[in-house]
Amino acid sequence: MSKLNPINFKTQIGDADISIFFTCASFETRCFKVANILQDFSARKFIFYNENESSEIKKNAYKLKESLKDSSLVALNSDRPVDNFLKIDSILKELIDGLLAYPETEVSKPNILLDSTTFTHETLLVLVRLLAIKSEFLGHIYISYVGAQNYSTNTKSDDEKWLSKGIKEIRTVLGYGGITDPTRKNHLLILFGFESERTRKIIEEYEYDLITLGFSNSPILSSHQKINARRHKDLIKEYPNAKEVEFSLIDPETTKKEILEYLSGENYINANTVIAPLNNKLSTIGAGLAAIENQNIQIAYAKPNIYNIEGYSEACDDFYLLPLNFI
Amino acid sequence: MENIFTKNYLKLQTKLNNPFEFKYPDDIDPQDVIDLFVPVFGEYYNIPISGHTFINGARGSGKSMMFRYMKPDCQRLVSSIGERLEQPRAIKELDYFALYIPIKKGHLNKTDIQLNNKHGEALLNEHFMVVQFSLILFNELATIEFEESESNVIEFLEFYNTVFSVILKYSGYTENIYLEQATTQKSIFSKIISVLRDISSSFQHDYLKKLIGATQALPYNGPILLYSDFLYEILKEFRKLDFMPKKAIYLLIDDADELNVIQRKILNSWVSLRTSHEVSLKISTQLKYKIFSTINDSRIDTPHDYSEVNLNDIYTTKKDLYFKRIHDIVSKRLQKYNFPITDPELFFPSDKSQEEKIETIKEEYKLMKIKEGLSEDQAFHFAYRYAIPDYIKKLEGNRYSYSYAGFKQLVNISSGIIREFIDFASEMYVAQMTDLKSKEVTCIDPKIQNSEIKKFSDRKIESEFDKFRNESENKGDMDKVRNLIIGMGGLFRLILHSDASERRVFSIALNDEPDEELRSTLELAVQQGYLQKSMIGNKYGTGKSRLFVLNRILAPHFGLDPSNFAGYKFMNSAELKKSIVNSKIFVDYFRNKINGKSDSNLPTLFNLEL
Numbered sequence: 001m002s003k004l005n006p007i008n009f010k011t012q013i014g015d016a017d018i019s020i021f022f023t024c025a026s027f028e029t030r031c032f033k034v035a036n037i038l039q040d041f042s043a044r045k046f047i048f049y050n051e052n053e054s055s056e057i058k059k060n061a062y063k064l065k066e067s068l069k070d071s072s073l074v075a076l077n078s079d080r081p082v083d084n085f086l087k088i089d090s091i092l093k094e095l096i097d098g099l100l101a102y103p104e105t106e107v108s109k110p111n112i113l114l115d116s117t118t119f120t121h122e123t124l125l126v127l128v129r130l131l132a133i134k135s136e137f138l139g140h141i142y143i144s145y146v147g148a149q150n151y152s153t154n155t156k157s158d159d160e161k162w163l164s165k166g167i168k169e170i171r172t173v174l175g176y177g178g179i180t181d182p183t184r185k186n187h188l189l190i191l192f193g194f195e196s197e198r199t200r201k202i203i204e205e206y207e208y209d210l211i212t213l214g215f216s217n218s219p220i221l222s223s224h225q226k227i228n229a230r231r232h233k234d235l236i237k238e239y240p241n242a243k244e245v246e247f248s249l250i251d252p253e254t255t256k257k258e259i260l261e262y263l264s265g266e267n268y269i270n271a272n273t274v275i276a277p278l279n280n281k282l283s284t285i286g287a288g289l290a291a292i293e294n295q296n297i298q299i300a301y302a303k304p305n306i307y308n309i310e311g312y313s314e315a316c317d318d319f320y321l322l323p324l325n326f327i
Numbered sequence: 328m329e330n331i332f333t334k335n336y337l338k339l340q341t342k343l344n345n346p347f348e349f350k351y352p353d354d355i356d357p358q359d360v361i362d363l364f365v366p367v368f369g370e371y372y373n374i375p376i377s378g379h380t381f382i383n384g385a386r387g388s389g390k391s392m393m394f395r396y397m398k399p400d401c402q403r404l405v406s407s408i409g410e411r412l413e414q415p416r417a418i419k420e421l422d423y424f425a426l427y428i429p430i431k432k433g434h435l436n437k438t439d440i441q442l443n444n445k446h447g448e449a450l451l452n453e454h455f456m457v458v459q460f461s462l463i464l465f466n467e468l469a470t471i472e473f474e475e476s477e478s479n480v481i482e483f484l485e486f487y488n489t490v491f492s493v494i495l496k497y498s499g500y501t502e503n504i505y506l507e508q509a510t511t512q513k514s515i516f517s518k519i520i521s522v523l524r525d526i527s528s529s530f531q532h533d534y535l536k537k538l539i540g541a542t543q544a545l546p547y548n549g550p551i552l553l554y555s556d557f558l559y560e561i562l563k564e565f566r567k568l569d570f571m572p573k574k575a576i577y578l579l580i581d582d583a584d585e586l587n588v589i590q591r592k593i594l595n596s597w598v599s600l601r602t603s604h605e606v607s608l609k610i611s612t613q614l615k616y617k618i619f620s621t622i623n624d625s626r627i628d629t630p631h632d633y634s635e636v637n638l639n640d641i642y643t644t645k646k647d648l649y650f651k652r653i654h655d656i657v658s659k660r661l662q663k664y665n666f667p668i669t670d671p672e673l674f675f676p677s678d679k680s681q682e683e684k685i686e687t688i689k690e691e692y693k694l695m696k697i698k699e700g701l702s703e704d705q706a707f708h709f710a711y712r713y714a715i716p717d718y719i720k721k722l723e724g725n726r727y728s729y730s731y732a733g734f735k736q737l738v739n740i741s742s743g744i745i746r747e748f749i750d751f752a753s754e755m756y757v758a759q760m761t762d763l764k765s766k767e768v769t770c771i772d773p774k775i776q777n778s779e780i781k782k783f784s785d786r787k788i789e790s791e792f793d794k795f796r797n798e799s800e801n802k803g804d805m806d807k808v809r810n811l812i813i814g815m816g817g818l819f820r821l822i823l824h825s826d827a828s829e830r831r832v833f834s835i836a837l838n839d840e841p842d843e844e845l846r847s848t849l850e851l852a853v854q855q856g857y858l859q860k861s862m863i864g865n866k867y868g869t870g871k872s873r874l875f876v877l878n879r880i881l882a883p884h885f886g887l888d889p890s891n892f893a894g895y896k897f898m899n900s901a902e903l904k905k906s907i908v909n910s911k912i913f914v915d916y917f918r919n920k921i922n923g924k925s926d927s928n929l930p931t932l933f934n935l936e937l
Contacts, residue, residue, distance in 0.1 A: 081438055082438065082441045082442060085442070093542075129539065133539065133540040170432065171436075171438050172433055172436075172437045172438045172439070173438070174438050174439055174442065174539065175439065175539045177437040177438070177439040177440075177531070177535055177536070178433075179528060179531045179532065179536075180433070180434045180437075180459070180527075180531070181462070181524060181527065181528070182431070182434060182459050182462055182463045182466075183462055183463065183466040183520065183524070186431055205432055206431070206432050206433070207351070207431070207432075208431070272433075272434075274433050295532070295536060298433055298437075300433060
């Protein structure tokens with residue numbers, strides 16, 4: 001794990017010899033932080049954006065395109081996960097096919113930087129899954145992430161803070177269908193963040209036998225921890241049968257280990273586990289890695305009805321840069 | 328005061344044995360199910376007889392409890408006419424043999440399956456459904472207490488080797504699963520489950536999982552288990568075994584809305600097969616199913632292919648029956664928990680002083696009308712119709728002075744959703760317990776009933792509305808719904824306080840078709856549970872009009888009379904549309920038109936239909 005200031009981040013990216021950069025435009029200005037540093041780098045850059053969401057996203061996608069040399073826009077539709085999957089798959093295929101045209105001695109495998117900051121949880125998980133499948137053709141893969149200094153900046157009190165509301169649809173994430181045995185107990189593991197109401201809805205929709213509420217043990221900022229802890233405590237009171245587990249928000253590898261260890265416990269080892277990652281992108285990647293390693297795990301995506309577009313977040317000054325390994 | 332967020336709340340609830348505490352039907356012991364379940368099959372006669380049936384109802388309308396009651400472990404405890412037996416009857420004596428198949432989110436509707444590029448989409452989805460259903464069924468069968476005897480084991484082993492294995496082989500399963508011998512039926516069930524588990528796991532591991540990395544359409548070379556060739560044939564033959572009742576097998580498919588569109592079409596294709604004498608499909612939905620075509624795009628229709636039961640109709644069409652059902656449910660719960668008072672009308676008493684005042688008004692009105700020359704019946708009807716509205720009117724608009732306590736009023740307020748009644752009854756019980764500081768509860772004080780039901784009603788229009796609004800994509804639409812509801816509530820209140828001939832108005836009937844904006848606002852209000860929709864004979868007797876009934880849970884919030892018999896106000900769509908822009912202008916528009924005018928109809932239930 002490494003948390004870096006902008007200068008060190010730029011230096012390390014330079015040393016990493018990145019040739020492919022994936023990022024995602026968002027209504028959040030956080031989407032510019034890593035991209036700005038990559039501006040002068042010669043890597044080939046892909047800017048994903050959801051064309052069916054807020055117009056602000058498209059605007060920011062075009063801004064990114066203008067500022068990044070050798071970049072391509074990739075329009076996705078957050079209501080069409082299968083089409084998105086096929087599009088991302090074809091981009092990776094094209095990149096790999098291009099490499100395969102060279103004799104092995106002439107080309108090195110490309111190093112990739114994936115800025116996870118403003119991808120939707122679903123697209124990020126799909127990208128990670130596809131990178132895992134194609135990892136033998138790829139060089140080093142790095143994940144960057146810019147945390148939020150403040151969330152829900154347009155609300156006054158801690159109680160009012162919100163990021164998204166409602167659930168439009170709950171679906172399994174492509175590549176993370178898990179193995180379901182209907183004769184076994186069903187277990188829902190929620191990696192909880194701020195969103196109590198959405199968590200309640202997910203619990204209600206699933207009506208599963210076993211519930212675990214995951215709680216972050218290593219926050220990006222301690223002020224976030226305070227709000228999370230209080231809301232988590234309230235939820236536990238509402239669902240007295242729910243169990244608790246802690247997970248990392250800063251290192252996907254640690255998150256993966258924590259999840260896998262927890263699920264190897266006797267109550268869960270033979271259960272159908274569905275993970276609903278509702279916290280930050282690093283922990284979502286950790287959940288994805290756990291499900292790639294233990295293919296029985298399913299991951300669910302609860303698509304929000306609305307986002308707090310006006311005041312979603314303010315970016316931190318620091319950058320996280322981590323290697324992504326598929327073992 | 329303890330509330331849902333304080334730590335002691337749960338302790339308090341558990342400790343005090345709340346008779347209205349919610350439990351998932353699957354977690355209830357069969358003896359308790361018999362104690363608590365109120366038989367509903369007199370009304371829904373299609374459900375326990377052979378034939379495919381769709382059972383539609385909102386969350387909380389009692390579908391899963393009904394299925395729980397139909398399972399063999401409960402049916403053994405009651406006779407054919409639902410009377411409790413002293414000794415459980417043998418499985419083979421049951422009137423039907425029902426197996427429960429819950430459709431859980433994330434089990435069948437997996438996004439990955441859509442990656443097969445339409446290649447054999449229907450076939451592979453059907454295979455996946457049949458394998459998972461079979462696994463659930465045999466797992467369920469393994470828990471049933473069949474009569475264990477040597478001859479039964481021999482017969483079942485014969486079934487395994489000559490039916491199950493052979494049909495499986497025809498489906499393309501190539502493993503040798505022959506069983507030389509078995510000592511118990513359970514061991515044969517275990518073997519069947521293990522084989523099915525192997526097929527299910529292979530399909531998910533070797534096919535579904537590989538779709539994600541496939542560069543082209545992925546061929547599937549494993550066995551294909553289909554409904555008509557596999558599951559139906561297996562069940563048909565299983566039914567002939569000596570330890571089974573010679574009656575139809577019912578598959579109780581719960582929450583079919585959780586299937587994807589292709590899977591719903593596949594299920595409809597099964598419904599279109601005329602197999603119900605041997606295997607009947609009883610399918611519950613939460614009103615989101617919406618697909619009634621088969622995989623070949625032919626339609627399934629009622630009554631030819633299936634019958635339909637809509638659980639929520641009961642409140643709009645048969646209110647007395649709904650009242651009786653809640654009465655029986657509450658009474659059974661109070662008996663089960665050994666309360667000294669088990670009559671719901673005594674457990675939820677009304678406000679005596681208010682009741683006496685209303686009775687006095689009724690008597691005055693009755694005498695007055697008899698003096699005017701009306702018959703006793705006509706006078707009684709007049710008194711019944713005007714006493715409560717006039718009492719509320721005399722309270723000078725202070726809605727908090729009118730008490731909504733009393734079992735009858737509470738049943739009306741619950742508007743046809745059983746779980747709604749149970750929910751607020753539970754809150755009243757906890758409040759009563761807290762008030763008595765853990766002393767024994769014998770009944771719920773009218774003051775507590777009134778204050779809790781008002782809180783519950785306010786929450787529906789205030790915090791719950793804000794929640795829906797916050798979560799909705801288009802806040803403007805939810806604002807229109809709020810204006811509409813406040814407008815309707817305001818108008819009904821205005822009518823209640825007027826001199827109109829029918830003052831207990833709770834619905835609006837439209838003279839004409841609403842335009843797109845009003846239609847979508849009304850639909851949204853129905854979806855969110857603020858309105859219920861129905862049809863009614865129009866004013867001219869020439870056809871039907873759309874009727875929108877305000878959810879009576881809002882009666883305490885608007886200070887309305889929740890009595891079940893109520894009239895309805897006819898108006899043009901253009902008039903109702905004023906409310907979605909500005910509820911005040913809408914109410915003012917009617918202010919001068921209403922006083923003294925008798926433009927709303929007399930209540931009648933006979934011209935209501937859906």
